[in-house]
Amino acid sequence: MFLSKIWFFLVTVVAAVAITIALVMPRPAERAAAIQESKSVRTACLVTQILLTDNARARIQLTSEFAQAVRELKLSNTLVEASKGDIVSGEANATGRKELAKLVASVSGTKPSFIWLLDLRGRVVARSNPEDPTYGDSMRGYELVQDALDGYVRDDLWMMADGLYRVAAAPVLTRELDWAGAVVIGQTVDQEFAGSLSENIGANVNFYVGSDNVASNKPIQIHKDVVAGSQELASLEAGQDCAVGKILHVTAGQEDYAVVSARLPGEAGQQGAFYSVYIQQARPLTFMGTLKQVKKDDLGFDRFPWLMVGGLFIALMVIGFLFMMREVDGPLKRLGKDAVALAQGDKERFNEELHRSKYGSIARSVNIAIDKMQRDAKAAKKDLDQLLGPMPEAGGTDAAASALPPIGPGGDLSAFSAPPPSEFKFGSAPSSTDLGLTPPPAATPGLAAPIITPAPADTFAELRGNAPRKPAEERTPPPIPTKRLQGDNAPLKRPTDSQIVPDPVSVPGLSGIDADILGEDDDVGEATRLFEGRADSEHELQTIATDGANGATYFQEVYEQFIALKKKCGEPIESLSFERFAKKLQKNQEALIAKHGCQSVKFQVYEKDGKAALKASPVK
Template sequence: MILSRIWYVILAILLAAAYYIVALAVGQYNRRNQAAMEETLKADSQVVSWAMQVDARRRLDVLLLAAVDPSIAKSIRGANGKDAVPAASKDEGAKALRAFNEKLPADYKNDVLFIADREGRLVAQVGYDAVNGFGEFELGGYPAVFDALHGFLRDDTWVWGGRIARVVTRPVEDEVGQPPIGAVVALRWVDNSFAKEIGKRTRTNIAFFALGQRVASAASTDGFDENSLEALGSDLKAVGEDKGFKENGRTDVRPLGDDKGGVLFVRLPGDAWELGGGFAVARPKVAISSPTGFLVGADDTDKKNVKLWLAGVIVGAAALFGFLFSYLEHSRPMREMKNQAEKLKNGQIDTLNLPRFRGGYRPIATDINAGIQRVVEKGGGTARKPADLESILGPVPAQPSMSAFSFPLPEGSAPPQPVPSNPGTHTGANPAGPGATGNNGRFPGAPPPPNTRPGLPPPVNAAPSTPGFGQPERTMAMSGAAPQAGGFAGGGPPPVPSPAGKLGAPPPTPFPAVSSAKKLGKDEEEQTMVAQPSADLISAATGANPALDPAAEWQQVYEDFIRTKRECGEPTDGLTFEKFQQTLKKNRDALIQRHGCKRVKFSVYVKEGRASLKATPVRD
């Protein structure tokens, strides 16, 4: 089932990757829309400021008709120089203002019109009857009116009684080249109709506020809820304390309501600046709340741009691979299981054919076969057992077994440190020291190799070996040094007489040392030593029978064992030849009885950094 499981993992990874990519796309889309909304709001605020300036210029142009009206000029001349404005001047001026305003188009009509004399006193008005009760009411203190009385065209924004008014002023001249005799002032209240007019021209959602309250608002873009502008009132207090709003006249983009959009607050120039008058432009926030938001917000055009054939190919390929893996790892093994189960029921087979199953079905089939065998055994039948190879192929020849043993360390001695050593043969001169023989690596009294006996080949550089079941014999290097006086240096027994001496053989001739030196360098020298012949070759040359008297061979093994222990850093105190010989004899008798061999050959090797003995049965 590994293919199906891997396919499930791949599908899970692809699904997770798709979700991750869509989530990244949602985040990038929202972030870029947020940046675009902020840039759009900044542009909207600038466009609204320009639109209000253009509207003021148009009203100033239209106000020229009132500035050159003879009736208005006559009413101003009648008031100039008088302590009180005559009633005739008031009536004549008001009548002229009404006639002027009625002639204007609807988009240019004014809500309030004033006539001011040379000193800024109110001569006549239309649309603001609240000033009739104030006889000393004047307009000369406003910067816009003051500039108009001095011949300038001005526009401004006033805040009266919690209301915002857009103001334009124009001087009234009686004679060309003479100072103005008065001024005409026109006001347009900033209400919802004014906000709709500005919003329609600029395609913005706009709201005007003053004294911490929203004054007027209008929504001019599709999809924007005008009621969300009412939430600006709760944010105006924080806006008034904003550092950027106080110093630069505008704030950064702030969230609108419950983060449904963004809003930017701008301060109105002129007289309204000090009274906290301003406007705000707002935009809805276009964002996707979740990866599935792409499906909700997509329209027919977006859906047409999707390559449905590619989506179909992906779905078909994924389904094809899924069906293929399901067939290979489920349907086909189950069909095989069903077929064999029917054969088992009909008696055509006794057990399930295991090679026909793959994957996790094979252990199941194995358990079923094991269960069948258990049922057969419980019913008294003969259980199916593994084939007897010996009954089929015949008796298997007995193989000699090998045994290895080592001597225990004396009590209180520390285990030796491992020393790299070749477990095979030892070559080279015997090192001097306790237990060394000093006689070419041989124990005193051991028979030297025969080199003059007729019929035997002369010794060569490498010692010949007589294999015992494929095991090589140990060889020793000859140094040609003279034997040491005093016999056995290790404190052991005197040397055992050579078996050749017992049989009356002539005294052996010492094995000559053959060496050769070759000049390799300035201080380098290489020496080749002739190894000692094996014990089998010595016994064959001298006629000795090691099976009858193996003392000489064991003496050589004892020397090799002592030397190897010293090379490995092991203590040799208390290890005498008598103890060593008793151990070898005990193991030899046990192996001869076990394997039925004629004799046992012992050799020394290094095992895990310690000297050990290996016993090899010899049948001939």
């Protein structure tokens, strides 16, 4: 069992480790996913910045092209003239609007949200938006406009009344390269722009100015948390927001998002404009969550090592079975086989060398019980010898002991009576186990020792339940139980005579317990049989010897009847002298009287199995 236990321990450890791994594995995966999400959102933020910069360059380029077009269209002259007046004239505005409309129409792709033509004073000469016909107001306050009027091209972000705009400005020169004014182009930051960015970066984008969300590609309500988190941006070094800014984890509905924010530059940036890039976070992976995520493809032979897992399972199982067979099934089978051999009489005891560990212990215990019973049997034989006289030595001790009747005047033979099968327990202490299963060894043929017929009770096979029981009428009445099991450790008690002597009333004229004396003298080789049973009524002898004088006469009568019956049965009578016969009867008579306290003993001659037999019965 040692290896089996070790094996089961190892398998349990492996199972525990496997379960632990299965429960723990989602956590590293979660961390890896979180790290990957952080990298992704930071990368998306940086890419957004790059895209915004590229977009600004493209816008500056477009503005420069517009400024060039204004110069070529001689619209620059209109700007110069407008600059000279205290106010911008309506004529200059009309000219400017007309030419601007042509320019806007020539733009392919996304058209600018607005185009302004400014004179040298920074006043608006014309606007491209047909819905806004105003002009003459000064835009000089804008830093971008001042730069353009000073001869620079650049971009900026403006927070205007109706939203956030990406703008660019360029100076306008005349054909003579004199300063004429400036052109400003603006493109709104709206949902469409956020959507295009989102498509490029693979993440969601929101634009904010202060606490106001001005553009989002998705209407996910995370603004409050994002705006609150953006307060920390002020402490960061400029340009490092995406790289080192804190990643916020916000929840909208049932979804979690990782958000990183970065400040926007320009005038809008000074007003607190920023953008946020966010991606949806993977749900926490619990063990069950991981199982739910398993797809059919994950279990395919190309993805999952079924062969390895199956082989490992079979190997573990086979090894376990081998250990079980080696340490449990095999020894148990050997013990069972040994027990069957013991039961069938092929063996007298277990071979302890064949059995190890617990099974060896069981075998040893059984052997101890067998030894004890043998000792008890010898003791019983000794008692019987004392009661009935010594048995012929030729029969052997075991034969004589085994030939003892279960109940009789010869002594307490209860140890040889077959107990009920249910009383048989391997685990019981040998000293307290009434096995009673040992079949009596067969008497050696030809010996003068008395041949004891098996107990008229159930056979050994019947007791084990392996053989069909005889019908009740065919069976000899079971022996009177002389010992009642009082538990495994109950001591074997000798029953009193009053317990085993039946009530004389039940058999009128007899003392209730009969004893047959069969046989002939040991010298002639005939066995004497003692057994319990009823005598044939036709051979009953009514004369009872009560004393020595009468006893000789009585013994003579019995002797004559016995000789006569032997003759009748064809048995030899030469070796059976009266003296010896009388001596035997006398001894039995004395023994029965001493044992039962009876007044006399009645001997009955009868025929048994074609032979003459004699039965002694105490008479009270």
